[in-house]
Amino acid sequence: MSELIRDTVFGHFVRLITSGRMLQYAEERDPTLWKQYLDREQTKNMALYGNAEGPPSEEKLERDDARVSSEESSKTWVGNGDQQEQQEHQLSSTITGQRIDTEKGRDITMVTWYGDNDPEMPLNWSTFKKVFVTFEICLLTFSVYIGSAIYSAGTQDVVKQFGVSEVKATLGLTLFVAGYGIGPMIWAPMSEIPQIGRNPIYIGTLIVFVIFQVPTALAVNFAMLLCFRFLTGFIGSPVLATGGASIGDIFAPKKRAYAIGIWGIAAVCGPVMGPLVGGFAAQAKGWTWTIWELMWLCGFSLVLFIFLLPETSSSNILYRRTRRLRKLTGIQSLKCQPEIMAEHMTGKDVVLIALVRPITLNFKEPIVFLLNLYIALIYGLLYIWFESFPLVFEGIYHFELGEEGLAFLGILVGAILVIPPFFYYLYRVVEPQFNENGELQPEKRLPPAFVGGFCIPICLFWFGWSARPSIHWIMPIIGSSFFSFGTFLLFNSVLNYLPDAYPEYAASVLAGNDFMRSSFGAGFPLFATAMYNNLGIAWASSTLGFLSIAFIPIPFVLYRVSNSFPRFGTAKKI
Missing domain, CATH: 1.20.1250.20 (MFS general substrate transporter like domains)
Structure with missing residues (x-):
């Protein structure tokens, strides 16, 4: 019942007056859960091509992969001690550890659903x-x-x-x-x-x-x-x-x-x-x-x-999740696909x-x-x-x-x-x-x-x-x-x-x-x-x-x- 009420008008009001202490979402109860909402493939595409879908053609993909392969660094983004701190710093720019294409790449980390069985979907x-x-x-x-x-x-x-x-x-x-x-x-x-x-x-x-x-x-x-x-x-x-x-x-x-x-x-x-x-x-x-x-x-x-x-609306639910993650982590580069599609909308x-x-x-x-x-x-x-x-x-x-x-x-x-x-x-x-x-x-x-x-x-x-x-x-x-x-x-x-x-x-x-x-x-x-x-x-x-x-x-x-x-x-x- 709490999940039903949480996304209602009343639920949003309760969360507002309690500063989010009541009717919390999963990522608010578990601060480490947010990494599981990230989409590595879409984030890589944003870094290389400036969009979540990837290159416009197979030919373009081959050419870009050949050019960028020498720039790839380690793709392991969870570690311990100083390595973990370094990888989390890399995560704030790109989840794959790749350098961002200076011409068309974007410094955006994509947020998506927690797998096909995400209960909020x-x-x-x-x-x-x-x-x-x-x-x-x-x-x-x-x-x-x-x-x-x-x-x-x-x-x-x-x-x-x-x-x-x-x-x-x-x-x-x-x-x-x-x-x-x-x-x-x-x-x-x-x-x-x-x-x-x-x-x-x-x-x-x-x-x-x-x-x-x-x-x-x-x-x-x-x-x-x-x-x-x-x-x-x-x-x-x-x-x-x-x-x-x-x-x-x-x-x-x-x-x-x-x-x-x-x-x-x-x-x-x-x-x-x-x-x-x-x-x-x-x-x-x-x-x-x-x-x-x-x-x-x-x-x-x-x-x-x-x-x-x-x-x-799944787009609205995902958009609001992304806003919460930005607030929880302080990483402003976190965005979702619906948000990117609408960000230039006047x-x-x-x-x-x-x-x-x-x-x-x-x-x-x-x-x-x-x-x-x-x-x-x-x-x-x-x-x-x-x-x-x-x-x-x-x-x-x-x-x-x-x-x-x-x-x-x-x-x-x-x-x-x-x-x-x-x-x-x-x-x-x-x-x-x-x-x-x-x-x-x-x-x-x-x-x-x-x-x-x-x-x-x-x-x-x-x-x-x-x-x-x-x-x-x-x-x-x-x-x-x-x-x-x-x-x-x-x-x-x-x-x-x-x-x-x-x-x-x-x-x-x-x-x-x-x-x-x-x-x-x-x-x-x-x-x-x-x-x-x-x-x-x-x-x-x-x-x-x-x-x-x-x-x-x-x-x-x-x-x-x-x-x-x-x-x-x-x-x-x-």
Whole structure:
């Protein structure tokens, strides 16, 4: 438990006020342990070539080795008495005892992990710690995602209180969705900067998110309500993209799909439970109580995360280790690879990374763009289809506002039912395809999308044509479960494919995905009511079904093209 708390906000505060005497790290408890964190090979490369990777070519390596071989001294760096003192002096300049290349070498001693089993490396955390952190990421995702749909339960009260049309009242939903589509474009790349990490982004934005619920609920006019709905969506958005990156931090690719699947269920639960939780509150107390509920839920989550959410970014963990070692040893030449990569990064560079990288990945990589477009369409269909639920279950089946929220449970049940067969598929089909290095061709993640693509039109046709007074209300609810099958399989295929294809930029590439799907989710509800009123439930749902059919070939085509041309869509340095 102390290891779990040590890297939390509370843990850092305790270490600060006790000057590091409590919740100590291993190297603080054992002052001799620090030498085991040093990487001799990377240090040699820094001395000879000025980078940790080594020479740019084999020819260059041979030429440099021939030139430097005569300059090598003893490579033994642990001794006794005067010899030990001399070797430790050499260590402060280069671990190999070699002279530093005066042209391009650097006087840097590289810090790395304590072997492949280093307990501080997130991939080596205990199963309990990984499961608990995954639960926290899922809770944070649910807490933010529910903020969109929970508002929709009070839309009619907003119409009455502010004297606006129903379409304008819907802007409170769409602006929130637009906010959490734009936010990750900034927050997610920032979380990849070693000096920042994931936790400051999560905790800092969540604090503001909770505070901003107060002026939202107390809005004195419609413009103020819309302004704060957008701001809360924007501020609360990091986990919607970075959550997947955090899960990727702690699970190896072979097991990551299981955790991403659970995270996907948490994302589905938000929009599904929002009308249910908000419906009864809005029916009893008005629309403001939906916002207060959101504040209480996120406030509870915030307290939990302050005490129990550790940092998951391996780059940030290694960076902070290096800072501690410099302080403990007084050797200022100790540095780690993430620190070296970021040391020349200016404020302008940070802004460019935050704004340009997600857009570049999204619009210049064909596979990324097409998959994001498909997911965006499904997300837009989800939100426009949700707008038909009041027309069906209140207008046709005469449900009350709170009871209408129960109709969304069919979607949740569908999401739960699809997990066992999907996990079985991962275990029996996907895992055996990993090579001995734990690697998998990213396109092997796409086959579940082949099935998921057909489930979406099945749901829309079933729901649209069974929603009539002569047919029991359970039939459209059963039909709605197919949307869960489709979205779960499509989202998990894409959200596992993207980090596999772009492991170094997982948060950025997922931010681009979130931006596109949220853009569609924000715009589609604005014309939902008019479309369903003009076309009717059956034909409006069928129109959406035909649109989803047009996109079914995308994963098939991308899979075929990727297998025929392996270099197509391969991740590049951005």
